[in-house]
Amino acid sequence: xxxxxxxxxxxxxxxxxxxxxxxxxxxxxxxxxxxxxxxxxxxxxxxxxxxxxxxxxxxxxxxxxxxxxxxxxxxxxxxxxxxxxxxxxxxxxxxxxxxxxxxxxxxxxxxxxxxxxxxxxxxxxxxxxxxxxxxxxxxxxxxxxxxxxxxxxxxxxxxxxxxxxxxxxxxxxxxxxxxxxxxxxxxxxxxxxxxxxxxxxxxxxxxxxxxxxxxxxxxxxxxxxxxxxxxxxxxxxxxxxxxxxxxxxxxxxxxx
Amino acid sequence: xxxxxxxxxxxxxxxxxxxxxxxxxxxxxxxxxxxxxxxxxxxxxxxxxxxxxxxxxxxxxxxxxxxxxxxxxxxxxxxxxxxxxxxxxxxxxxxxxxxxxxxxxxxxxxxxxxxxxxxxxxxxxxxxxxxxxxxxxxxxxxxxxxxxxxxxxxxxxxxxxxxxxxxxxxxxxxxxxxxxxxxxxxxxxxxxxxxxxxxxxxxxxxxxxxxxxxxxxxxxxxxxxxxxxxxxxxxxxxxxxxxxxxxxxxxxxxxxxxxxxxxxxxxxxxxxxxxxxxxxxxxxxxxxxxxxxxxxxxxxxxxxxxx
Numbered sequence: 001x002x003x004x005x006x007x008x009x010x011x012x013x014x015x016x017x018x019x020x021x022x023x024x025x026x027x028x029x030x031x032x033x034x035x036x037x038x039x040x041x042x043x044x045x046x047x048x049x050x051x052x053x054x055x056x057x058x059x060x061x062x063x064x065x066x067x068x069x070x071x072x073x074x075x076x077x078x079x080x081x082x083x084x085x086x087x088x089x090x091x092x093x094x095x096x097x098x099x100x101x102x103x104x105x106x107x108x109x110x111x112x113x114x115x116x117x118x119x120x121x122x123x124x125x126x127x128x129x130x131x132x133x134x135x136x137x138x139x140x141x142x143x144x145x146x147x148x149x150x151x152x153x154x155x156x157x158x159x160x161x162x163x164x165x166x167x168x169x170x171x172x173x174x175x176x177x178x179x180x181x182x183x184x185x186x187x188x189x190x191x192x193x194x195x196x197x198x199x200x201x202x203x204x205x206x207x208x209x210x211x212x213x214x215x216x217x218x219x220x221x222x223x224x225x226x227x228x229x230x231x232x233x234x235x236x237x238x239x240x241x242x243x244x245x246x247x248x249x250x251x252x253x254x255x256x
Numbered sequence: 257x258x259x260x261x262x263x264x265x266x267x268x269x270x271x272x273x274x275x276x277x278x279x280x281x282x283x284x285x286x287x288x289x290x291x292x293x294x295x296x297x298x299x300x301x302x303x304x305x306x307x308x309x310x311x312x313x314x315x316x317x318x319x320x321x322x323x324x325x326x327x328x329x330x331x332x333x334x335x336x337x338x339x340x341x342x343x344x345x346x347x348x349x350x351x352x353x354x355x356x357x358x359x360x361x362x363x364x365x366x367x368x369x370x371x372x373x374x375x376x377x378x379x380x381x382x383x384x385x386x387x388x389x390x391x392x393x394x395x396x397x398x399x400x401x402x403x404x405x406x407x408x409x410x411x412x413x414x415x416x417x418x419x420x421x422x423x424x425x426x427x428x429x430x431x432x433x434x435x436x437x438x439x440x441x442x443x444x445x446x447x448x449x450x451x452x453x454x455x456x457x458x459x460x461x462x463x464x465x466x467x468x469x470x471x472x473x474x475x476x477x478x479x480x481x482x483x484x485x486x487x488x489x490x491x492x493x494x495x496x497x498x499x500x501x502x503x504x505x506x507x508x509x510x511x512x513x514x515x516x517x518x519x520x521x522x523x524x525x526x527x528x529x530x531x532x533x534x535x536x537x538x539x540x541x542x543x544x545x546x547x548x549x550x551x552x553x554x555x556x557x558x559x560x561x562x563x
Contacts, residue, residue: 038260041267076560080364083554088372088547091364096560152555160557185260185267216262223262227495235491238499239484242315242506246322249510254327 022059024052025198025206032210034183035217042184045070045212049196051175058174065108065115065199066169067126068179070212072103072162073190076136079149079156095149096136102188103162104131107179109169116202124197124204128154128165160186189214263498264308270504272302277316277508284320284509285516286523287532288472290451290479292317293378295505297539304501306367310357310449311490311497312505314483317451319506320513321480328473335424335470339477341431342438342456346482349442354489357447361494364558373448374543381454382536389529396526425466425474433463438478446486451479454536 030046047068053059077100083092108115112127122130133153138146157163161184169179192212198205215221227234259270276298284291292313299309328334360366416430437459441452456475460466466474491497520528 036260039258040260041258078364078558078560080556080558081554082551082556084550088368089549089551089554090368091556094364149555153557156553156555156557185258186265220260220262223499224495227263227491227497227499231492231495232488234499235488235497238315238491238497238502239318239487241499242318242487242502243322243480243484245503245506245510246319246324247326249319249513250323250326253510253514 022053023062023198023200023206025196025208026050026052027194027196027208027210029194029210029212032212034187034212034214036187036189036214036220037217038220040185040220042182042187044180044182046178046180047194047196047210048178049176049198049208051177051198051206053175056175059200062200065110065202066177066179067106067108067112067115067124067197067199068169068181069107069124069126069193069195069197070103070105070181071101071193071195072188073101073192074099075102075188076100077102077153079152081149081152093145095138095146097149097153098134098136100133100153101131102190103183103192104128104157104165105163105181106165107169107181108165108167109171109177111167114202116199116204120202120204124195126197128163160184162187183212183214187214189216259500259504261304261308261498261501263312263496264304264501266303268302268304268501273501273504274508276302277505278512281320281509281512282516283512283535285513285518286520287516287528288324288453288520289457289532290317290320290453291509292445292450292452293374293448293454293536294539295509296449297374297542299501300370301542305496306370307361307494307496308498308501310370310447311487311494312502313449314446314487314490315497315499315502316505316509317445317449317483318480318487320509321451321453321476321483323510323513325473325476325480328476331473333469334473334477335422335466336477338422338425338427338434338466338470339474339481341420341434342474342478343481345435345438346442346445346478347485349439349444350446350482350486351442351489352439353443353446354486354493356443357490358493368547370448371543371547373444375540375547377444377448377455378536378540378543381458382533382540385454385458385529386533386537389526389533392526393530396524425470427464427466429464437463438482441478442482442486445479445482446489451483453479454532 027047027049034043051064076098078094078096080091080094082089106126112121121127125131133150135146154163169177171177192214194210194212197207257270258267260267280291280295295316296309296313300306360369416432418431419428420431421428441456445452453475457471460471460475461468487497
């Protein structure tokens with residue numbers, strides 16, 4: 001049902017782009033709901049895709065290319081740079097990013113320059129260079145200072161395992177492929193968008209969209225929710241808990 | 257075993273954190289200090305966000321000080337009136353500390369101020385303690401009696417107005433220095449995630465001439481009260497008290513403290529103080545190194561609005 005619904009959606013969306021072609025794209029996500037529990041150490045989410053041609057074979061003369069993008073929830077973030085002031089390294093310059101992707105994983109079947117024309121890649125935001133960032137204090141995207149902080153943002157996110165780009169889409173049949181995205185232990189919670197683009201001979205011929213919801217499970221969800229909504233009571237409980245543990249320790253290990 | 261910390265939003269090795277709490281508890285039992293000045297930096301150096309580290313260590317200080325205060329309470333070595341005055345001023349100080357903490361966090365300068373304060377206070381206190389204990393050790397070696405001034409002797413502090421009588425400590429002093437001391441330590445405690453016992457104890461002995469047998473118990477009650485309030489204020493102000501992290505630290509700390517206290521009973525006071533001074537100085541040097549060496553990565557990334 002679900003797959004059929006997405007296929008229908010994909011066909012409708014893809015229709016104007018693929019007037020001359022018969023292909024449509026259907027995707028399915030292995031784990032649409034990811035739960036972060038206390039022992040969560042990261043998880044792989046596999047996206048399967050089927051290129052529909054009506055007869056199960058690639059259309060004559062086609063050379064398919066796939067780009068699968070998993071975009072994390074947008075978040076406001078600030079990148080700070082330390083500078084040496086009077087011998088001490090302090091946070092000096094900073095840049096605030098508005099609704100920047102908290103997670104970005106791109107997987108393609110071939111190198112990006114073989115996939116599509118640069119203008120197309122830029123329009124679709126495929127590749128680190130093509131992510132459209134919005135800056136809180138800067139309008140000009142070509143500003144060298146913005147470029148510096150943008151590069152730092154991407155590098156820090158890569159270091160945290162939250163930004164990646166690779167060419168590992170795996171064709172398991174002529175028209176069937178899969179790609180796996182690793183959501184690490186520190187993956188942000190929220191709604192992730194899955195975007196899969198089908199190219200043939202450098203032209204976009206179909207695309208499909210799905211989503212992954214990452215949420216904290218059980219206690220891991222309850223504690224922060226409670227800490228935010230009932231901050232005073234949470235604080236009182238923490239203080240009381242601390243005193244009881246201390247008191248208990250003092251009673252158990254009584255020395256005098 | 258990895259455990260996900262719901263407020264810090266990262267996974268940590270449960271046994272490492274538990275061990276850290278235990279090791280710091282051991283040291284705090286050994287030297288009779290709270291250990292916050294060691295635990296907060298340890299957590300920060302091991303990747304816990306400074307905001308969460310400072311706020312959560314306040315709960316650990318509440319646990320360890322209530323555990324220790326209990327034994328002083330049994331032996332009636334607490335001046336509740338003095339502790340009460342210190343605590344009231346301490347709460348005012350810690351409210352101010354939490355406020356400054358949140359402002360600095362928004363400005364992105366919290367780490368800097370925390371580091372600078374650690375270098376300044378630990379360097380100063382560690383240096384003074386080391387000098388004092390080395391003198392005491394040398395004197396003991398040469399067979400000279402320790403040059404401790406007796407309680408009851410007066411300093412400039414005793415000339416201040418608004419005097420108040422503290423029967424248990426056999427003191428009649430102005431509330432001004434007591435209030436300043438309590439507020440100052442409450443402020444530092446909330447800002448830096450330390451109990452402040454290592455400042456409070458010498459200040460009570462040398463500045464106010466509180467009898468030595470009353471000092472530790474009284475200081476513990478003041479720390480307990482001030483840090484309990486700081487826990488609540490942090491929970492309300494920055495929502496960064498991680499209860500899971502706190503429990504790990506508390507249980508480890510309470511157990512570790514028992515072993516430390518047993519070993520500490522068999523060591524000489526001046527040697528203990530010299531060791532503690534070296535430890536305090538080592539933490540100060542570590543923070544200083546972090547401030548002046550070229551950072552491996554000058555850039556840092558933080559979510560706006562605390563997630």
